[in-house]
Amino acid sequence: MRGEKRGASLQREAEDLLIKVGLGEFMNKFPIQLSGGMQRRVALARSFASEPELFILDEPFVSLDLPAANLLRDLLIKFWMKEPTTILFVTHDIEESIYLSDRIIFLSKAPAKIIKEEKINISRPRNNKISEVKKLKDKILKYNKTLLQGEL
Numbered sequence: 001m002r003g004e005k006r007g008a009s010l011q012r013e014a015e016d017l018l019i020k021v022g023l024g025e026f027m028n029k030f031p032i033q034l035s036g037g038m039q040r041r042v043a044l045a046r047s048f049a050s051e052p053e054l055f056i057l058d059e060p061f062v063s064l065d066l067p068a069a070n071l072l073r074d075l076l077i078k079f080w081m082k083e084p085t086t087i088l089f090v091t092h093d094i095e096e097s098i099y100l101s102d103r104i105i106f107l108s109k110a111p112a113k114i115i116k117e118e119k120i121n122i123s124r125p126r127n128n129k130i131s132e133v134k135k136l137k138d139k140i141l142k143y144n145k146t147l148l149q150g151e152l
Helices: 002-020 036-049 066-082 094-100 130-143
Strands: 054-058 086-090 103-107 114-119
Touching (some): 002 036, 066 094, 086 094, 094 103, 094 130, 114 130
Parallel strands (some): 054 086
Antiparallel strands (some): 103 114
8 A cells, every 4th residue: 555655656746747847748648759859858857856966967958949948947947956966067058057057167179178167156046147147158258269169
């Protein structure tokens, strides 16, 4: 009986996560029936469910349309605020990195070396501080326009 209750609880948690990532109406579909972006959202929900000590995300929002990507960025921040954990986030989108991060590390081309580190001192929530994000982006790129290509 206890196993059934725990199973029902896990089922509800999974359904809640799918609703939060915007896939509530697709929870009875097979993976093959989901688009690539939907599959990315499922993967992110699955990662949230495991409550990891370390989250490693390699461009998780790159193939999503802007509304879906923004939904998941905000959801990532909400999960992080609720359950703080270390997140290593790889992206080539400097605004995304400023929006999500406390610290950005810029790497050179292979073999990778740290070429610049930038601490982000914009208070959270950042969703209403877009002008501060853009100012910091301009400041960083003014430092060196080829920084995003891994060059100083």
